[in-house]
Amino acid sequence: MLAVQRHRLIVEELRRQGAVRVSELTRLLDxxxxxxxxxxxxxxxxxxxxxxxxxxxxRGTLAADEPGFDxxxxxxxxxKEAIARAxxxxxxxxxxxxLTAGTTTWRLAHHLTAVPELTVVTNSxxxxxxxxxxPQPGATVILVGGVRTPSxxxxxPVAVQTIRSLHLDxxxxxxxxxxxxxxxxxxxxxxxxxDRALVESATRRVVxxxxxxWGIRGLITIARLEDAHVFVTDDGMGQxxxxxxxxxxxxxxxxxxxxxxx
Numbered sequence: 643m644l645a646v647q648r649h650r651l652i653v654e655e656l657r658r659q660g661a662v663r664v665s666e667l668t669r670l671l672d673x674x675x676x677x678x679x680x681x682x683x684x685x686x687x688x689x690x691x692x693x694x695x696x697x698x699x700x701r702g703t704l705a706a707d708e709p710g711f712d713x714x715x716x717x718x719x720x721x722k723e724a725i726a727r728a729x730x731x732x733x734x735x736x737x738x739x740x741l742t743a744g745t746t747t748w749r750l751a752h753h754l755t756a757v758p759e760l761t762v763v764t765n766s767x768x769x770x771x772x773x774x775x776x777p778q779p780g781a782t783v784i785l786v787g788g789v790r791t792p793s794x795x796x797x798x799p800v801a802v803q804t805i806r807s808l809h810l811d812x813x814x815x816x817x818x819x820x821x822x823x824x825x826x827x828x829x830x831x832x833x834x835x836x837d838r839a840l841v842e843s844a845t846r847r848v849v850x851x852x853x854x855x856w857g858i859r860g861l862i863t864i865a866r867l868e869d870a871h872v873f874v875t876d877d878g879m880g881q882x883x884x885x886x887x888x889x890x891x892x893x894x895x896x897x898x899x900x901x902x903x904x
Contacts (some may be wrong), residue, residue, distance in 0.1 A: 643671065644674070645681065645684075648671055648673070648681050649681060649684065649685055649690075650679075651670070651671060651821070652667060652671075652682070652685060652698075653685065653690055653691070654679060655667070655670065655698070656691060658716045659859075661694075661697060661698065661854055661855075661856070661857050661858050662697050662698055663694070663696055663697040663853075663856075663857070663880050663883070664678050664679060664682070664696055664697050664857050665877075665880040665881075666697075666840070666880070667681075667697075672699070673830065676879065678860040682697075682698050684831070685698070686698070686739070691727055694857040694858075694859070695805075695821065695822060695823070695857060695886070696856075696880065696882050696883060696886075697857050697859060698857075699857060699858055699859070702890060706790075707858075711862060715808045716746050719865060720743060720854055720876075720899045721745050721852040721853065721854075721876035721897075721899055722746045722749045723749055724835060724876050724877075724897035724898060724899045725746055725749070725750075725851075725874050725875065725876055725897045726746065726749035726750040726752065726753050727753060727851060727897065728874050728895050728897035729750050729753075729848060729850050730750060730753035730754055730757075731816060731875045732812070732848060732872065732874075733754055733757055733760070733812070734757075735757055735758040735759050735760070736758070736759040736760070737760060737761070737812060738754065738760075738761040738762075738763070738808075738810050738811050739760065739761070739762055739763070739810060739812045739813065739814065739845055740752075740762075740763045740764065740805075740810045740811075740812070740814065740815075740840045740843065741762060741763075741764040741766060741793060741813070741814050742764070742765065742766065742795070742811040742815045742837050742840060743764070743765055743766035743767075743768070743769070743791070743793050743795030743796075743816070743833070744766070744793060744795075744816025744817075744850075745768075745793075745816070746791070746794065746816045746850045746851065746852065747764075747766065747769055747814055747815070747850060747887075748766065748768045748769055748814045749883060751769045751772040752772055752776075754773075755772065755773060755776035755778060755781075756778065757778075758778070758780060758781075759780040759781070760778075760780075760781050760782070761781075761782040761783075762781070762782070762783045762784065763786070763787070763805070763808055763810060763840075764783070764784070764785060764786070765786045765788065765794075765796045765797065765801050765836055766785075766793075766794060766795055766796075767785070767790070767794045767796065768794045770783055770785040779824075784804075784808075786800070786801040786804045786805060786836075787800045787804070788801035788832075788836065789832065789881070791830050791832070791833055793830075793833070795830075795832045795833050795836070796836075796837070797830070797832040797835070797836040798832050798835075801836045801839070802835055802836055805836065805839040805840055805843055806839050806842070806843065808843050809843060809845075810833055810840070810843050810844040810845065811844070811845055811846065812844055812845065812846040812847070812848060813840050813841060813843070813844035813846070813847045813850045814842070814846065814850055815837060815840065815848065815850070815864075815870075816849075816850055816851065817849060817851050817853050817855060817860075817864065818855070818858065818860040819856075819858025819859050819860045820849070820851055820855050820856055820857075820858070820867065820873075820874075821822075821856070821857055821858065821859050822867065822868045822886055822890070823859070824859040824860075824863055825863045825865055825866040825867050826849060826863065826864045826865045826866070826867065826869070826870070827858070827859055827860030827861070827862060827863050827864060828858050828860045828861070828862060828864055829860045829861045829862075830861075830862075831861065831862050834862045834863070835866045837864045837865075838861045838864055838865065841865050841869060842862065843896065846871050846872075847865075847869060847870045847871050847872075848870065848871065848872040848873075848874060849870045849872070849873045849874065849891075850874045851873070851874075851875055852876050852878070852884070853876055853877075853878035853879040853880070854873055854878075856875075856879060856883045856887075866890075867882065867887070867890035867891055868890050868891070870890075870891050871889045871891070871892050871893065872891065872892065872893045872894075872895060873887050873894050873895070874895040874897060875887075875894070875895070875896060875897070876896065876897050876898075876899055877896050877897065877898050877899055878899070879896060884896065
């Protein structure tokens with residue numbers, strides 16, 4: 643395959659996923675890591691992408707770009723469902739838990755509706771709707787107020803003030819991006835402030851993020867990787883990324899997709 647053909651396929655994959663890993667591209671294009679790294683260098687020099695640890699992201703589009711909920715809910719469906727199933731096993735009856743806004747936490751909510759005696763605090767309209775449509779005796783759902791974002795999150799000082807008065811057994815947090823350098827990030831500054839309040843209110847913090855989030859740096863940091871106790875991801879996450887995560891997080895849970903990828 644000619645270099646120009648590889649470059650076109652790499653850019654197409656970037657536009658489809660938002661980020662690519664060197665290990666994924668070597669399998670996709672059936673070339674060596676050295677070849678892929680040279681390709682990424684060339685594309686970075688041409689202004690087509692930004693190199694990050696272990697891969698690349700689209701330049702100038704990711705830091706402050708926030709797709710709407712409907713768009714994000716159609717991305718990485720198998721991965722998000724696998725992550726949701728794995729994360730649900732970490733929830734015990736009678737707990738008070740927080741669920742941040744996001745499509746992965748929304749999938750998780752579907753798996754939690756049958757857990758007895760849960761108290762759920764969320765700033766997500768979509769998450770609250772899941773529990774509203776599947777009511778369970780003894781369940782309590784607290785939807786905080788605030789300004790609505792493109793991801794259907796309620797953010798701002800009203801949400802922050804409410805959350806800071808609460809004490810949660812566990813928080814399940816979705817993120818826009820995660821990296822060793824920037825930590826857990828989001829493109830929305832108000833959402834970051836609200837998520838920080840949830841982080842501070844929780845005894846245990848669980849990040850739920852598919853493999854495409856690794857290496858992505860949003861506009862603003864919510865928390866450090868070290869602030870998470872568990873990181874639940876899917877088996878598309880490369881070994882290098884898993885090793886890097888393990889250096890910062892107590893436990894990394896890798897959920898197996900239905901496709902059974904290794």
